[in-house]
Amino acid sequence: MKFCTNCLTPVLAKDQNSIEIIKQEYLKDYCPWYLGYSGGKDSSALLKLVIIALSQINSYHKDITVIYCDTGVENPIITDYVYQTFESLKLECTVLGLPIRYRIAVPNLEDRFFVKVIGRGYPTPTNIFRWCTDKLRINPVKQIIDKHPKATVLLGIRNGESEQRDRTISKHSKSEYYLTQSGSSKNQIFSPIIHHSIKDVWATLMFNDFPQSIDGQKLGKLYKDAGSECPVYRELPGKSCGSSRFGCWTCTVVRKDKSIFKMIENGYAELTHLHEFRNWISEFRDNQEYRCKRRRNGQLGLGPFTIQGRKIILDKLLEAESKSxxxxxQDEEIKRIKELWEIDLNNPNYIE
Ligand code: SF4
Incomplete structure (x- = not known):
């Protein structure tokens, strides 16, 4: 049994193996490393192991950037948890002299959820019209990573989540721990926890005291109170976030947001008004009275929300904000929404 250098907790055999692989791969080349972090269990376990591995190396020739994407409509309880964890990790890593940087990615103003819905009149996403995942989650992270044509992207991908998932992983597998990325990106994906089961992941989180900033108990409680998560990087084709629930509080891809409902039951009362707004807009989106008769491409059909519909949504949102x-x-989003209304007010297609 081995011991982590910064604590006296015995390291699990599977973790030890991942730590050795991380050290070996880190030392191998100069390709920058980016770690996609969602605050969820897999990326947290991965980050824990990366920090342990780095603490066992004496000299550092490249930085690792940990990226969290704040869509602006994240579940506020999760966002608070992630921001606090980031602050604490920054301190812990600085004290240890580890070359790890922490970055928050945000969508472009034009792509933010409410600029799209209230400014441009996009109906909130459904399984058929899921315009959100790339704009809110994938692109902001990609914009940072793709600046480096030969970056290595560390993700908490694991075998054994489902048969279909295993087939996709095996199709993209480059070597035991590496996967090729879909699309035009030349970056490779490195997943040192690919052989971890869900139980292993929780063991990694619960039994490695170091780094202290990633608190397995605290995360375990959040999971118990809520559910799972949304992806932070387009890892493999076909993977999206509509059916998983550690994502946007505004998500209407699923019929019911059971996770927020469960959190409210578990005492997060501030989420009540968010949950009510989300349920309200999910019905309002289908009210044809507030939808234009033409689509943006000029064809007849159910189009964007009318200006009046968008104004009603903004009022309802501000009411939820004040009550919760x-x-x-954000102010800059409201400003942009009003500019977009002005543009559409000059076009009779979007008034009714
Ligand atoms: S959680 Fe829902 S709204 Fe948010 S990006 Fe995923 S599918 Fe879209």
């Missing part, structure tokens, strides 16, 4: 005490929309 949680900031739900």
């Amino acid at each position: 005490g949680v900031v739900l929309i």
